[in-house]
Amino acid sequence: MPDNPGEASAVVVDQVVRVFTPRRQPPVRALDNVSLTIDPGEVHGLLGPNGAGKTTLVKILSTVLLPTSGRATICGYDVVRATRQVQPLIGIVFGGERGLYTRLTARQNLEYWGALYRLPGAQVRPRANALLERVGLADKAEKRVETYSRGMKQRLHLARGLMGDARVLFLDEPTTGMDPLAARDFRRLVGELKGEGRTILLATHDMVEAETVCDRVTLIDHGRIIATETPRSLSQMMSRFQRVDVEGADTALLDEVRAIAGVMGVETEDASARIQVDTEDALRAVLKLVVDRGITAVQTSLPSLEEVYVGLIGDRGLEV
Amino acid sequence: MVRGVLAGVRLQLILYRQYPDSFIPLMTAPLYTIIFVMIVRHGGRADLSGYAVVAPAFISLWWFALFHGGLVVNSDRWSQTLELHVAAPTSFPAVIFGRILTVTLVGQLSFVEVWLVGKYLLRTPIAIQHPGVLTATLLATAFAMAATALFMACLFVLVRNAFTMTNSISYPFYVLGGILVPVALLPGFVQPVSRLVFLSWSADLLRASLSAAPVADVGFRLAMIVLLGAAGFAVAADLMRRVVQRVRNTGELGLR
Numbered sequence: 001m002p003d004n005p006g007e008a009s010a011v012v013v014d015q016v017v018r019v020f021t022p023r024r025q026p027p028v029r030a031l032d033n034v035s036l037t038i039d040p041g042e043v044h045g046l047l048g049p050n051g052a053g054k055t056t057l058v059k060i061l062s063t064v065l066l067p068t069s070g071r072a073t074i075c076g077y078d079v080v081r082a083t084r085q086v087q088p089l090i091g092i093v094f095g096g097e098r099g100l101y102t103r104l105t106a107r108q109n110l111e112y113w114g115a116l117y118r119l120p121g122a123q124v125r126p127r128a129n130a131l132l133e134r135v136g137l138a139d140k141a142e143k144r145v146e147t148y149s150r151g152m153k154q155r156l157h158l159a160r161g162l163m164g165d166a167r168v169l170f171l172d173e174p175t176t177g178m179d180p181l182a183a184r185d186f187r188r189l190v191g192e193l194k195g196e197g198r199t200i201l202l203a204t205h206d207m208v209e210a211e212t213v214c215d216r217v218t219l220i221d222h223g224r225i226i227a228t229e230t231p232r233s234l235s236q237m238m239s240r241f242q243r244v245d246v247e248g249a250d251t252a253l254l255d256e257v258r259a260i261a262g263v264m265g266v267e268t269e270d271a272s273a274r275i276q277v278d279t280e281d282a283l284r285a286v287l288k289l290v291v292d293r294g295i296t297a298v299q300t301s302l303p304s305l306e307e308v309y310v311g312l313i314g315d316r317g318l319e320v
Numbered sequence: 321m322v323r324g325v326l327a328g329v330r331l332q333l334i335l336y337r338q339y340p341d342s343f344i345p346l347m348t349a350p351l352y353t354i355i356f357v358m359i360v361r362h363g364g365r366a367d368l369s370g371y372a373v374v375a376p377a378f379i380s381l382w383w384f385a386l387f388h389g390g391l392v393v394n395s396d397r398w399s400q401t402l403e404l405h406v407a408a409p410t411s412f413p414a415v416i417f418g419r420i421l422t423v424t425l426v427g428q429l430s431f432v433e434v435w436l437v438g439k440y441l442l443r444t445p446i447a448i449q450h451p452g453v454l455t456a457t458l459l460a461t462a463f464a465m466a467a468t469a470l471f472m473a474c475l476f477v478l479v480r481n482a483f484t485m486t487n488s489i490s491y492p493f494y495v496l497g498g499i500l501v502p503v504a505l506l507p508g509f510v511q512p513v514s515r516l517v518f519l520s521w522s523a524d525l526l527r528a529s530l531s532a533a534p535v536a537d538v539g540f541r542l543a544m545i546v547l548l549g550a551a552g553f554a555v556a557a558d559l560m561r562r563v564v565q566r567v568r569n570t571g572e573l574g575l576r
Contacts, residue, residue, distance in 0.1 A: 018571075020570075020571050021570075056571075059403070059571075062403075062407045063406070063407050063568075064403045064406050064407050064568060065568055065571055066568050066569050084409065087407060087408060087409040088409040090407070092403075092404060092407055094400070094403075094404075098399070098400030098401075099399070099400050099401055099403075099404055100399070100401070101331075101335070101399065101401065102399070103335065103338035103339065104334060104335075104338065108334055112327060112330070112331050112334075113404075113408070115323060115326070115327035115330070115410070116324070116327055116405070116408040116409070116410040116415065117408060117409060117410070118323060118409055118410060144338075160404075164408075164409070
C-alpha cells in the first residue's frame with residue numbers, strides 16, 4: 001500500500017535537504033529545500049552545472065542515498081521508509097564507464113540484473129534479447145563489455161536499467177561520450193519509453209537533449225531549484241533575451257539601434273547583426289527603425305534553452 | 321533471498337571463468353606442500369607429513385575467502401556496481417553471500433589438490449582414516465570461512481586500504497589457526513585466543529581425521545566450528561546492514 005494512496009504523481013520531492021559532512025571540512029549543502037513533482041509518463045529534465053545537485057537528487061530518489069531532511073516518494077512510496085516497494089518500480093542508468101561487469105558479455109550482464117530484478121527465470125533471456133535488439137546490440141550480445149565503445153556501453157546501461165521493466169527511470173547524463181548519431185538514437189529511444197507510459201527523470205548538461213525530449217525541465221544550481229517550466233515557457237520567461245537578427249544594416253543604423261532604450265547589445269558578423277533587447281517596447285522600436293530604413297531581412301527569435309540556462313545560472317566558465 | 325544467493329553463485333562462477341588468474345592459490349598450494357613436506361621429511365619427522373600436506377590447503381582456502389570473498393564488495397565499489405546493487409530489489413547481503421559461498425566451495429578444491437600432490441608427487445600418501453569426520457569438518461569449515469569472508473567484506477567497505485589490510489591480517493590467522501603448528505604447541509598465552517578462531521578447531525579436527533587414532537569429542541569440536549561460524553554470520557549480517565545504512569547516510573557508497 002503506498003504511503004500516499006491518493007498520490008497521482010510519479011515522483012514527489014518535498015523540501016529535500018542533503019548535507020554532506022566531509023572529514024575536516026565544512027559541511028556541504030548539496031540540496032537545499034528542493035521540491036519537485038513529476039507526473040506519470042512525463043519526461044522531466046534536470047539541468048544544472050557540475051556540482052549543482054543533480055546526481056545527489058537522483059541518488060536519493062533511487063534509494064542509494066538518504067536525505068538529511070524532507071521527503072521524497074516514487075508512485076506514492078517513501079524512498080526512505082518504503083525502500084522495498086520503491087526499488088522494483090525504478091530503473092537507474094548512470095552515464096560513463098561505470099556500473100557494468102566489463103569481463104562479462106552484454107547478455108550475461110543483462111541476465112544477472114534480470115535475476116536481481118526478480119524476473120521469472122523463463123523471462124530473463126527473452127527480455128535480455130528484446131532489449132539488446134532494441135538498443136542495437138543484438139549482434140554484439142556475446143562480446144565482452146570491455147571490448148565495447150563508450151556509446152555501446154551507454155546503450156547497454158539503458159538496457160540494464162530497463163531489465164526490471166521500471167515505471168520510473170532515472171537517467172543520469174546518459175549520453176555522455178556518445179557520438180551525435182548515437183545520441184540522436186538514444187533520444188528517439190527515450191521518446192519510445194515515454195510512449196510506453198514510463199516516467200523519466202533525465203539529469204543532463206545537454207541543452208539540445210533537454211529541449212528535444214523533455215516535457216518540462218528544472219534548472220538547479222547550488223542545490224536550489226531556479227525554475228521548473230516547459231522548455232518553451234522557460235525561453236519565454238527569458239524574454240529579456242529576445243533578439244532581432246538583421247541583414248545588411250550599416251554602422252550608422254546600428255549606432256542608432258544601440259541608442260534605443262532597452263537594447264542590451266548588438267553583435268555583428270560580416271553583414272549580419274544580432275540585436276538583444278530586454279523589453280517589448282525596445283523590440284517594437286528596433287523593428288520599426290530597421291524596417292523604416294528599408295531593411296527587409298529581419299527575424300525575431302526566442303533564446304534557445306542553452307541561452308536561458310546561461311542567462312539564469314550565469315556564465316561561469318570552467319568554475320563549478 | 322534464495323534468488324539473490326543463486327544470482328550471486330552464478331555471477332561468481334562466470335567471473336571465475338573470465339578471470340583464470342583467480343586460481344593462482346591452486347598453483348601455489350602444491351609448492352607450499354612440497355616445501356612443508358620436505359622440511360618435515362628431512363627433519364626426520366615423516367609422521368608429521370599429514371600436517372605438512374593439510375597446511376597449504378588451509379592457506380589456499382583462506383586466500384580464496386579473504387582475497388576473493390572479502391573483496392567482493394570492494395570490487396563492486398570499484399566497478400561502481402555497488403550502488404546499483406543496493407538500489408535493486410533483491411537482498412544485497414544474499415547476493416554477496418552467494419558469491420562468497422561459491423568462493424569458499426571453490427577454495428575447497430585445495431584439499432583435493434594437496435592430497436593428490438602428496439600421494440602421487442611426493443609419494444606421501446595421506447590415509448583418510450575417518451572420512452565422515454573429514455567431510456563434516458570440510459563442510460563446517462566452508463560455512464565458517466564464508467562467515468569470516470562476509471565479515472571481512474563488510475569491514476573492507478569501511479576502509480580505503482583494504483588490500484593492505486587483507487595482506488597483513490592473514491599471517492596472525494595462520495598462527496592462531498594452528499594450520500601448520502598445532503595450537504597445543506603454541507605459547508600458553510596464545511592458546512585461549514586461538515580457540516576463538518574457528519580455523520584452530522578445523523585444523524585440529526582435519527588432522528585428527530587423517531590419524532588412525534579414534535577422534536575424540538567429534539560432535540563438540542564440529543559444534544565449535546559451526547558455532548563460531550554462526551556467530552561470525554550473525555555479526556557479519558548485522559554489520560552488513562549497518563554498513564549499507566551508514567554509507568547510504570554518509571554518501572560513501574559510490575566512492576572509489
